[in-house]
Amino acid sequence: MxxxxxxxxxxxxxxxxxxxxxxxxxxxxxxxxxxxxxxxxxxxxxxxxxxxxxxxxxxxxxxxxxxxxxxxxxxxxxxxxxxxxxxxxxxxxxxxxxxxxxxxxxxxxxxxxxxxxxxxxxxxxxxxxxxxxxxxxxxxxxxxxxxxxxxxxxxxxxxxxxxxxxxxxxxxxxxxxxxxxxxxxxxxxxIHQQSMMARRKDQQIRSFSSLFAHMTRSRVVALALFIKSLRDGEAPDPEMVAAASRAAAELDSINNGLVKIAYSAKPTRTVALQSILDALSQDHGGRIQFDVPEEARAALVASPQFHLILDELIRNAEQAVAAAGKPDSPVVLRARLTRRFPFGRRLVLEVIDNGLGMSRAVRAKAAEPFFSMRAGSHVGLGLTGCAEMVKALGGRFRIESAEGRGTSVRILYPLRRETGTTGQAGPASA
The missing domain is CATH 1.20.120.660 (IL-4 antagonist (De novo design) like domain)
Incomplete structure (x- = not known):
């Protein structure tokens, strides 16, 4: 449909x-x-x-x-x-x-x-x-x-x-x-509204399940390898101990973050987009180029969800730019307010890079559960977690990319008509 x-x-x-x-x-x-x-x-x-x-x-x-x-x-x-x-x-x-x-x-x-x-x-x-x-x-x-x-x-x-x-x-x-x-x-x-709320509750559960699986998979594997390496009477390999300790710390960090998201995902916890932009600018130095008018900076968005989503998208964009051999090329974060059918407004956010880009096949799988294009020690949401979290917030998530030409990830987020604050969406409105 x-x-x-x-x-x-x-x-x-x-x-x-x-x-x-x-x-x-x-x-x-x-x-x-x-x-x-x-x-x-x-x-x-x-x-x-x-x-x-x-x-x-x-x-x-x-x-x-x-x-x-x-x-x-x-x-x-x-x-x-x-x-x-x-x-x-x-x-x-x-x-x-x-x-x-x-x-x-x-x-x-x-x-x-x-x-x-x-x-x-x-x-x-x-x-x-x-x-x-x-x-x-x-x-x-x-x-x-x-x-x-x-x-x-x-x-x-x-x-x-x-x-x-x-x-x-x-x-x-x-x-x-x-x-x-x-x-x-x-x-x-x-009944229709209740059905929509029930679907969003279900979307919330599935998004957190997918998010948790994505973020814990590699850490669980690291702990499993550490356990297999243990032998009676032999001291464990220091590198394996360090990897297991790091994986345990990351799992604890993930759990704390998910608990924070679960209990703060309410429409009353909103902040101006400007505060999130300031935090992102501080986290990523001068590598982000902001194209955000004043009216968009004043829009109220869910926090900390948007900080996690935008941080993950920017990190993905930075890695794509670095892999393409363009370390000095900035990542563009663009935002604007548009009309929303049949009434009201929505915030459109775009994270744009001119990195490696994705083929059509990779782009089709980019937001699927358990799909990843990179590995490492970064504790992030992944595109899957970003897409699911945006859906749980009542928004939409779109990816446009061409191999060798870069990627644009767009978020369409509904705002309250009367105040510009977030609509009752996702886990917050369920």
Missing amino acids: SRTLRRWLDVVPYLGLAVAILLGSWSFMRSEHYREETDILLMQSYEVQWRGSQIRERLANIVGLLRLSMATGDREPQLAQEVGLLQFNMVALRNLQYIDHFLDPQDFARLDQSIQTIRTRVLPNLSAAANDQETLSLLTDIQQDMFQVSGTTGAHSRTLNETAHIAENALRNVAIFVLALSAVIVVGVI
Whole structure:
């Protein structure tokens, strides 16, 4: 799996969480919008139902008054007023801006025909008692049509209200689902982080195991040879005794150094890169050429890990330069700050030499466990230990080299975004 793909896979849970939160927010807002639309529909429905009830009430009053007039022979004075109110309510219902949401085309036709009948036939007939029977028949027909119209408006009101409630409930369910999905994603992110921490713990154990094996292998061999050389009644060879004593002292030094690393590998133990550069300059005299801007010198890095790593890389570079017959050629230590995907910064450190360099085959094995290009009394990490320790700190380790042209070892180390200090990586963050 490529590094870019791994980066995207690390980001995917956070993108999913952001999308889920946005979708949930949108669902809640849409649900509120539908609730407002439902309230508006309810108000419109009440208006239509109220107008319809007024029309039916006026029709009942007019029919009653007309029959009373026909039975007594006396014209009721409020009859014309009631017909006028009936016409007003029917016209008001017809002119409602949203009435087309509640009436079918045939109901519009019934309403228009009833209004026309009242205007052209009912109102003129009220002036002559002889037309009361015809007027009563016309009003009865209008009454039937208005019952049809009222039934349609009621059915449409219920349908629209139910539709709005269903849409509101559907969006509410979507919002609940999105919240549940967000909770799942959050749990997934937590599990992902715990998995990364567990992998880094495992990386720490493997890096220290490889480091210990690399640094103790030759010393254990020296002690084993010394033990084999011992014979009953014979004094041991002074050179073998000296080698065994030296190996024991070096093993003790290695153990003390590893214990120090193990207990100091915490994010709270950080120092400015400048202090490590000063120590390296003192240890290696003037053989190091520093190319480090001020902002990089102020970056906080894990200590003493970085001192051990850079010291080992510089020693390797010095030996490569000496082996190439260029003892006066300096080793370059370069550092700079760059942007880190998807946000934040990282410190890029390079140790560059123009020594012997490495072939492609040697370069491929340079950071493998138990691989070494040199022997001797130097108690160092080796490229294997450097690579493993950088990985344990959450960084990356790269080697670029060409045979006869020199080597460049690059370390990419993540920094905290807010303070420039080290990120929780490797054993420190596990």
